[in-house]
Amino acid sequence: MSRHQLDARRLLCPMPVIRTQDRIAELVRGDILEVHATDPGALNDIGAWCRINGHRVLEARDDAGEILMVLEVGGD
Amino acid sequence: MSAPRKALALISGGLDSLLAARVVQEQGIHVEGVNFYTGFCVEGHTHAIRKQDRAKPKRNNALWVAEQLGIKLHIVDIVDEYKDIVLNPKHGYGANMNPCLDCKIFMVHKAQEWIDKHGFDFIITGEVIGQRPMSQRKDTMPVVADESGAGDRLLRPLCARNLPETLPEREGWVDRDRLYDFSGRGRKPQMALAAQFGFEDYAAPAGGCCFLTDENYSHKLADLWQARGERRYELDDIMLLKVGRHLRPRPYFKMIISREEGESRFLEGYRRQFRHLRTISHMGPLALIDGSRFDEADVALAARLLARFSQGRTAPEVEVEYVDETGMARTFNVAPMSPAEIPKDWYL
Numbered sequence: 001m002s003r004h005q006l007d008a009r010r011l012l013c014p015m016p017v018i019r020t021q022d023r024i025a026e027l028v029r030g031d032i033l034e035v036h037a038t039d040p041g042a043l044n045d046i047g048a049w050c051r052i053n054g055h056r057v058l059e060a061r062d063d064a065g066e067i068l069m070v071l072e073v074g075g076d
Numbered sequence: 077m078s079a080p081r082k083a084l085a086l087i088s089g090g091l092d093s094l095l096a097a098r099v100v101q102e103q104g105i106h107v108e109g110v111n112f113y114t115g116f117c118v119e120g121h122t123h124a125i126r127k128q129d130r131a132k133p134k135r136n137n138a139l140w141v142a143e144q145l146g147i148k149l150h151i152v153d154i155v156d157e158y159k160d161i162v163l164n165p166k167h168g169y170g171a172n173m174n175p176c177l178d179c180k181i182f183m184v185h186k187a188q189e190w191i192d193k194h195g196f197d198f199i200i201t202g203e204v205i206g207q208r209p210m211s212q213r214k215d216t217m218p219v220v221a222d223e224s225g226a227g228d229r230l231l232r233p234l235c236a237r238n239l240p241e242t243l244p245e246r247e248g249w250v251d252r253d254r255l256y257d258f259s260g261r262g263r264k265p266q267m268a269l270a271a272q273f274g275f276e277d278y279a280a281p282a283g284g285c286c287f288l289t290d291e292n293y294s295h296k297l298a299d300l301w302q303a304r305g306e307r308r309y310e311l312d313d314i315m316l317l318k319v320g321r322h323l324r325p326r327p328y329f330k331m332i333i334s335r336e337e338g339e340s341r342f343l344e345g346y347r348r349q350f351r352h353l354r355t356i357s358h359m360g361p362l363a364l365i366d367g368s369r370f371d372e373a374d375v376a377l378a379a380r381l382l383a384r385f386s387q388g389r390t391a392p393e394v395e396v397e398y399v400d401e402t403g404m405a406r407t408f409n410v411a412p413m414s415p416a417e418i419p420k421d422w423y424l
Contacts, residue, residue: 017151044136048139
């Protein structure tokens with residue numbers, strides 16, 4: 001298991017989701033990905049994308065517009 | 077028992093693609109979804125920018141549809157490849173800058189590439205004959221199948237019974253009798269089917285999902301090309317067309333003026349790329365200057381125009397800061413322009 005970071009700040013949805021999707025495709029089950037974003041839609045969209053693709057959201061928070069999502073890679 | 081056949085559904089986030097995918101799922105087919113991001117998608121952007129919209133619940137409708145269906149959704153960035161469709165549509169534009177037929181052909185072609193790569197059997201779309209004036213007509217639907225390369229692997233479950241049999245029907249992967257014969261612009265059959273499946277709270281039926289169908293947006297895009305003397309764009313260009321007031325006081329420059337705090341914050345991200353102005357003495361917007369040249373008279377003109385949109389619009393003078401292309405800032409006072417001094421044709 002390894003920990004990775006993704007900077008998706010200043011990107012508008014769905015780009016943070018696309019970047020997350022593409023990054024997770026390079027990772028293996030159990031890896032952790034920290035996604036930093038600023039589009040408030042990312043909280044819902046990345047969460048929904050994780051649910052339908054079998055990944056877990058370990059943490060999701062919005063600190064005055066700075067969004068952090070910690071994801072655990074699951075799925076196939 | 078053999079593995080189920082697999083289909084890739086084009087998911088826009090609207091009702092038709094939701095229903096089309098569910099109709100095929102009901103027949104035991106494994107369905108996954110694909111959603112193409114062109115940069116012109118209405119969804120997401122402007123309501124992520126404007127402060128007044130930030131408090132509203134947000135959802136990406138394509139993801140919502142995938143959750144309702146319980147399917148995987150693959151979101152594909154086609155921004156760069158899509159430029160050629162917008163700039164050189166073989167079949168021309170619709171009422172505005174919308175190249176709907178070329179767009180559908182391109183997306184089905186990309187879906188065909190995807191199913192070839194991933195070992196899927198056929199493609200599903202939510203198209204309905206007569207639903208859209210350009211891409212969903214009886215005479216253009218075969219064009220989409222032919223020119224995309226999908227041929228008879230393209231199944232339109234909502235109107236399949238009005239069309240020739242496709243491969244999934246001929247091979248018995250799906251039962252043609254359990255597909256539909258919808259046609260026309262009416263939405264009642266789709267709404268009835270949605271109710272039958274228990275879908276509620278779906279996105280506005282057949283809602284416009286592309287800025288290129290919008291007259292005002294298309295006008296701004298045409299203005300951008302006219303001013304540049306060439307037809308090209310980058311993602312930042314088409315994002316900025318969605319934000320703020322756009323005014324062109326001179327043929328060689330235009331101003332993008334924020335309308336509220338969220339837009340100001342968004343435009344601030346572009347400050348290093350553009351000359352810009354802001355009001356200092358009064359609350360007011362941020363303006364980016366997009367132009368090939370911008371001389372001293374233009375600075376004064378733009379500052380007076382900006383002051384008109386600030387809270388100092390009725391004050392005798394407003395202090396404005398101008399930052400030039402080198403990042404050098406200076407401040408000065410101007411008299412705000414009166415509404416009568418702003419010709420209507422400056423507004424894009």
